[in-house]
Amino acid sequence: MAEANGKRFHTRHLIFLLMAIAVVLPLIFKPGLPLRVTKEVQDIYDYIEGLPEESVVIISFDHEASSLPEMVPMAEALLRHCFRKNLKVCGMALLAEGTSVGDANLRRIGAEYNKEYGEDYIFWGFRPQHEVAILALGEDITREFKTDYTGRPISGFPIMQGLRNYQNVAAVISVGDGDIPIYWVNYAQARYGVNIIPAITAVMATTMYPFLQSEQIVGLAAGLKGAAEYEKLLNRTGLATRGMDAQSTAHVLIIVLIAIGNIIMFRQRGGKRS
Amino acid sequence: MDISTTIAAILTLAIYSFLYRDNPVYKTAEHILLGVSVGYFVVITISNTIIPKLIIPLFVDGELIYIIPALLGIAMLLRVTKQFSHISRIPLALIIGVGAGIAIPAYMQAHLIAQMKATMLPLSNISNIVIIIAVLSVLVYFFFSRKHEGAFGVTAKAGIYFLMIFFGSTFGYTVMARISLLIGRIQFLLGDWLGIIR
Numbered sequence: 001m002a003e004a005n006g007k008r009f010h011t012r013h014l015i016f017l018l019m020a021i022a023v024v025l026p027l028i029f030k031p032g033l034p035l036r037v038t039k040e041v042q043d044i045y046d047y048i049e050g051l052p053e054e055s056v057v058i059i060s061f062d063h064e065a066s067s068l069p070e071m072v073p074m075a076e077a078l079l080r081h082c083f084r085k086n087l088k089v090c091g092m093a094l095l096a097e098g099t100s101v102g103d104a105n106l107r108r109i110g111a112e113y114n115k116e117y118g119e120d121y122i123f124w125g126f127r128p129q130h131e132v133a134i135l136a137l138g139e140d141i142t143r144e145f146k147t148d149y150t151g152r153p154i155s156g157f158p159i160m161q162g163l164r165n166y167q168n169v170a171a172v173i174s175v176g177d178g179d180i181p182i183y184w185v186n187y188a189q190a191r192y193g194v195n196i197i198p199a200i201t202a203v204m205a206t207t208m209y210p211f212l213q214s215e216q217i218v219g220l221a222a223g224l225k226g227a228a229e230y231e232k233l234l235n236r237t238g239l240a241t242r243g244m245d246a247q248s249t250a251h252v253l254i255i256v257l258i259a260i261g262n263i264i265m266f267r268q269r270g271g272k273r274s
Numbered sequence: 275m276d277i278s279t280t281i282a283a284i285l286t287l288a289i290y291s292f293l294y295r296d297n298p299v300y301k302t303a304e305h306i307l308l309g310v311s312v313g314y315f316v317v318i319t320i321s322n323t324i325i326p327k328l329i330i331p332l333f334v335d336g337e338l339i340y341i342i343p344a345l346l347g348i349a350m351l352l353r354v355t356k357q358f359s360h361i362s363r364i365p366l367a368l369i370i371g372v373g374a375g376i377a378i379p380a381y382m383q384a385h386l387i388a389q390m391k392a393t394m395l396p397l398s399n400i401s402n403i404v405i406i407i408a409v410l411s412v413l414v415y416f417f418f419s420r421k422h423e424g425a426f427g428v429t430a431k432a433g434i435y436f437l438m439i440f441f442g443s444t445f446g447y448t449v450m451a452r453i454s455l456l457i458g459r460i461q462f463l464l465g466d467w468l469g470i471i472r
Binding site for chain 1: 294311319321377440443461471
């Protein structure tokens with residue numbers, strides 16, 4: 001099986017093919033497998049749901065383009081919830097590639113809910129050196145971001161009236177694909193006591209769980225599954241929900257492949273011993 | 275379907291062609307990605323950081339204090355020259371000093387104190403008992419000044435098992451993340467590009 005066709009077709013090619021089938025078929029036929037909402041995601045939903053109208057929420061797009069399939073559904077679901085609740089949303093980015101994605105997301109979802117730029121939401125733009133940027137927002141936001149993403153002075157926008165620092169912010173949502181949500185915990189939560197909501201890639205989930213257990217974060221939405229759970233809470237079928245069937249079938253395939261691999265290994269070991 | 279969607283779809287397929295074997299089409303797409311990423315980063319940094327945080331305050335608002343960070347920035351760039359590269363140690367030392375000064379207390383507070391506090395739990399339910407046993411046994415495993423034998427060795431062994439469970443769950447989440455990326459691309463190809471799925 002190692003080489004089915006000279007040196008052109010290897011076992012890994014068969015695995016790639018099976019994986020493609022396992023992902024494509026559920027996307028086309030949509031079997032609608034059940035999805036359960038976990039407590040971590042429910043906690044985020046309940047927290048945002050419980051905020052008074054007009055509360056200010058910062059959403060930081062701390063991700064790169066390579067993780068968009070996980071990050072965009074997550075950001076969309078959280079933004080929809082914020083706008084539905086009539087919260088004031090301030091966008092920013094601590095990674096360069098998240099900048100234009102964040103700006104586009106804010107404008108698109110804001111338009112869905114007829115929100116006005118500058119009054120209901122704003123996009124401050126990108127800042128490098130996350131530690132310094134996070135700490136600076138705790139002192140004076142208008143000093144760190146004198147202008148918005150488009151270069152207009154932010155102090156002139158209605159949304160910025162009375163918004164000075166973290167004391168006026170209900171929560172920071174970090175939509176991040178790396179360890180930047182941890183920086184938010186280190187510098188914004190530990191020093192200023194801000195409520196942090198990490199919306200992260202699945203890879204980062206186990207890194208963030210200790211902060212959940214120590215109650216340093218409000219909840220945890222991880223990966224496409226976290227986004228799908230959030231979509232379910234919003235009663236809205238989005239990209240994440242549609243992708244979850246494919247996720248489940250792909251996981252079943254991987255479990256089967258691991259089992260087959262182990263059976264082959266044990267049989268080979270047995271053969272060598274005999 | 276607009277032209278940008280088709281370009282993105284072709285580049286996606288070019289990258290996936292690596293699954294068969296390394297080839298010039300893949301290499302071309304990879305180089306485009308690198309070039310675009312660097313170009314984008316440079317533009318965003320100039321427009322969102324250097325202009326509003328240095329050029330405008332210094333040359334428009336006339337705040338002369340900004341000469342200091344400007345000089346430090348230039349000193350950092352001297353790193354590429356052989357003759358003056360030693361000057362770059364000044365801003366570098368400042369970054370390291372300030373960075374460590376900011377990071378150490380924050381890290382102590384967020385990671386050490388808060389996590390220790392979260393581990394001091396009443397032994398009133400199974401979860402708390404598991405957390406305490408796991409933390410203690412893993413700490414014992416990482417204590418190398420005593421030979422891992424007897425009761426100490428058994429505890430260390432338990433620590434290894436807890437670590438293995440952690441590695442397993444991390445691997446599971448990693449698989450989930452990678453599959454999500456594949457799903458995202460296939461949703462793009464079949465939905466946005468070909469319009470087969472909605």
